[in-house]
Amino acid sequence: xxxxxxxxxxxxxxxxxxxxxxxxxxxxxxxxxxxxxxxxxxxxxxxxxxxxxxxxxxxxxxxxxxxxxxxxxxxxxxxxxxxxxxxxxxxxxxxxxxxxxxxxxxxxxxxxxxxxxxxxxxxxxxxxxxxxxxxxxxxxxxxxxxxxxxxxxxxxxxxxxxxxxxxxxxxxxxxxxxxxxxxxxxxxxxxxxxxxxxxxxxxxxxxxxxxxxxxxxxxxxx
Numbered sequence: 713x714x715x716x717x718x719x720x721x722x723x724x725x726x727x728x729x730x731x732x733x734x735x736x737x738x739x740x741x742x743x744x745x746x747x748x749x750x751x752x753x754x755x756x757x758x759x760x761x762x763x764x765x766x767x768x769x770x771x772x773x774x775x776x777x778x779x780x781x782x783x784x785x786x787x788x789x790x791x792x793x794x795x796x797x798x799x800x801x802x803x804x805x806x807x808x809x810x811x812x813x814x815x816x817x818x819x820x821x822x823x824x825x826x827x828x829x830x831x832x833x834x835x836x837x838x839x840x841x842x843x844x845x846x847x848x849x850x851x852x853x854x855x856x857x858x859x860x861x862x863x864x865x866x867x868x869x870x871x872x873x874x875x876x877x878x879x880x881x882x883x884x885x886x887x888x889x890x891x892x893x894x895x896x897x898x899x900x901x902x903x904x905x906x907x908x909x910x911x912x913x914x915x916x917x918x919x920x921x922x923x924x925x926x927x928x929x930x931x932x933x934x
Contacts, residue, residue: 736767740761741789742765743764744761747761749830753840757778784843787834787847788847790835791848792851793828794831795851795858797820797824798817798820799858810863811916814913815909815913818905818908819905825900835848836900852883853880855880856881856883865927866927868926878919879916883912885911886909889907
């Protein structure tokens with residue numbers, strides 16, 4: 713099925729099919745994000761997304777077979793947004809111990825979820841389909857590496873086999889507490905946010921010493 717072309721706009725150059733397709737795909741995902749701030753995930757159809765994006769339903773089907781496919785694409789986009797938030801530099805003055813990295817990054821995640829109802833529903837909500845959870849698990853590998861990078865920017869980590877798994881598991885622990893808080897309270901409460909950090913740090917302490925030496929500084933760091 714060919715996606716209908718945009719009508720001519722006076723003397724303006726008509727957008728090519730690829731540019732038009734990217735724009736309409738982005739509009740559908742933006743509509744999905746907005747609607748998740750107003751309604752429950754399982755109550756939104758592709759027709760709803762098309763209507764909210766002001767796109768003909770036939771064109772919406774050209775991009776996504778159903779709303780689940782659109783939400784799956786939005787889940788990947790949200791995961792990338794969260795990774796960008798967590799990867800932002802942490803001032804060294806805030807890091808007196810490696811545990812501070814967990815506290816800072818977990819706090820950033822709480823703020824992200826508080827501002828993004830679409831993220832709450834798709835990443836830690838109880839109604840998200842299993843395939844969305846699998847996609848988020850894959851993104852959690854990236855988030856785990858971000859935690860490790862923040863620690864190694866300030867501290868010297870001991871050599872450990874498969875240490876990347878440790879930080880992935882820490883992210884999963886935090887996600888579990890956030891998901892439980894959503895299930896019980898409909899939001900991430902302060903108490904559950906604190907429990908998430910406590911549990912992740914306790915897990916990592918079984919592998920990391922209480923104190924780590926400072927990372928070696930290079931000429932570029934000076």
